[in-house]
Amino acid sequence: MVEFSGIKEIIKPENLVYKKTNIMTENTLSYCPGCGHGTAHRIIAEIIGEEGLQSEAIGVSPVGCSVFMYNYIDIDWQEAAHGRAPAVATAIKRLLPGKFVFTYQGDGDLAAIGTAETIHACNRGENILIIFINNGIYGMTGGQMAPTTLPGMKSSTSPYGRDVKTMGFPLKITDIVATLPGSYYVTRQSVHTAANVKKTKKAIRKAVQYQKLNKGTCLVEIVSNCPSGWKMTPVQSNKWMEENMFPYYPLGDLKTPEELPTK
Amino acid sequence: MVMEKELRLMKGNEAVAEAAIRAGVDGYFGYPITPQTEIIEYLMEANPSKTTGMVVLQAESEIAAINMVYGGAACGKKVMTSSSSPGISLKQEGITYIAGAELPCLIVNVVRGGPGLGTIQPAQSDYFQATKGGGHGDYHLIVLAPASVQEMADFVDLSFELAFKYRNPVMMLSDGAIGQMMEKVYLSPQKERSKIVPDWATTGKPATRERNIITSLDLDPDRQEMFNRKLVAKYNEIREKEVRFEEFQCEDAEYLLVAYGTSARVCQKSVQIAREQGIKVGLLRPITLFPFPTKRISNLAAKVKGMLSVEMSAGQMVEDVLLSVNGKVPVYHFGRMGGIVTTPEEVVESLKSKLIGG
C-alpha cells in the first residue's frame, strides 16, 4: 500500500514537472483505467488552453463513453444524439462562423449510425474539426461489434470473431473522408505512448490552426484501446492495438494541405 | 413610423418562407419533400444570406436537418425546418432531443396522407404525432394550426415568440391544401435579426460566466424526475395561458362542429348550409392544438346537443374533443382520408345522420 503522506512528499511544488491544465474541470473522469479517452481529452484541453480558445470553443459530445465529455473540459458544450454531432456542429459553425467548433466521436457514433452526417459534413467542407476515437468496439454499451471491429475480432455480438462474409468488413471511414474534396486535413494518430501523445498533440494543434483558415473539414482519427471491451489489461490492450489495429489502420497523415493540387 | 404591410398573392409554402426571412430567422435547414418543397426552393431563390444574413442549407436528410436545428437553437438562434409527414417521422429523434434540451425552434409540417409513403395529397393524419409527443419520452410541442395562407405567414413570428418564451419547440401543423393554395397575404415589414444572446446559449464561454451545456441527459433518477416535473409544470402553464381558438356562429348553436386547418374552412361553409336548412350549427376552430381548447369545448358541451369533430383522418382530434366533453353530450367523428378533402355537404349529411337523426 502506498502511504498518502509519501505521495504528498513527492508532489511538492518543486518536484512538479507537469500539472493539470486549468481547462480540465475538477470532475472525476468516468473512464476505465488505461482507456485512451482520458488522454485524448487532456490533449484537447491543453490545446484549447494554449491556443487561447476557451471563449471561442464550442464542443459537441457524442453518444458513447465520452457522452459526458462536457463535464470534463471547461468550455461551452452541446450533447448530440447518437451519430448526429457533425450535423449539429454544421449549424453551430454556420451560425457562429468566428467560433472554433469541434466534435468528439467514437467509431460507432461516427462510422455506423452517423455515417451519413460524417460524410456529408466533410463533403460540404464544413469548417469544423472532428476528433474520431477508433477503438474498434462499442465501449459504452458493453463491447459490441463496431463497423471498425477487425476481421476475426471477438466482441459480445461477434462472439466467434467477426466473420467478414456475414458481418462485413471493417470500415476505413477516415480513408473515405480523405478522398472528399471538402476535407482539408485528415490524419490518423494514437495516444498509447508518450511519443504518440506528442505527435497527436501536434496533429490536433495543426488541425486547430487549419480550422481558422476556414478551408474545409479537419478530421483527426485516434486509434485507441478499450481494455474493458477487449477484455485485456491496459498494457495488453496497447500491445494488442500495436500488433493488430495499426496494421489495418496505419498511423500517419492521410491528407495534408500541402499535398492539395495547386490551382 | 408605422410600416405598411405588403400585399402579395402567394402559396402557403411561399408565405412561410417569405415570412421567415422577414421575421429575421437566423437559419433554415431542410430536405425536399412534396407538398412543401416550395419552402426551401423559395428560400434558395430569395438568397437571404445576401440580405439578412439568414443561413439556408439543404441537408442530406431530415435527420441531419433537425439536428442542425438542434445545434443552431442551442446557440440561441432563431432556427427552423420544414417537411411533410414521412420527413417529420424521421425528425422525431431530433425533436425529442430538442424538447429534452428545452430549445426553441419552429418545425413546419405540411401534412400529406399516410401511413408509409402514403400520398402527396393533403391530410390531417399527423395530429397524434404532433400533439401527443411524436418521439419518445414525456414531452409536448406547442402546436399551431393555420387555416389560411395568411396564418401560415403570421404563425412564423408567433411560433418564435412562443418558442423563446417557453424554451420549447413549436410545430406549425399545416396541410398540403393550405401549403399549395394561393391566397392574398399581408406580409409584415422586414425585422432585423435579433442580436440578443440568451444566457443559456452556447456561444463560446467568456471568462465572465460558467460554461453552458446543452444536453437532454441525466442518469440520476431523482434529478431526471425533477426535470420531468419541471417540464410538466411548463406544459401546464402553456395550457393555462396559450390556448387559442376561433368561434363561428356559436352563440345560438345547438350543434357544434370542431375542426382545424383545411377542415375548418370546409366547416364554415357547412355551418352556412346547415343554417339555411334551419339547423343551428356553430364551429369551433382550435388554433392551438397543444394546448387544446379543452375548457371552452367543455363549456360549450353544456349548451349544445352534440358535437362533430371533422378532420381529414380516421379520427384523432376527436379523442381530445371526447376528453373535453367528458360524456356530457354525444361526440362523433367525420373525416375523409387518403388525401381527399371533405366537402361541406358531406359534413352536413354526417351531422344530420349522426346527431340529428335523418
Ligand SMILES: Cc1ncc(C[n+]2csc(CCOP(=O)(O)OP(=O)(O)O)c2C)c(N)n1
Ligand atoms: C439511437 C441510439 N441507438 C443506440 C444507442 C445505444 N448506444 C449508446 S453508445 C453506443 C455505441 C458507442 O460506441 P462508440 O461510438 O464506438 O463509442 P465508445 O463508447 O466506444 O467510446 C450505442 C450503440 C443510443 N444511445 N442511441
Ligand code: SF4
Ligand atoms: S468501456 Fe472502453 S472505451 Fe469506454 S471507458 Fe471503458 S475502456 Fe474506455
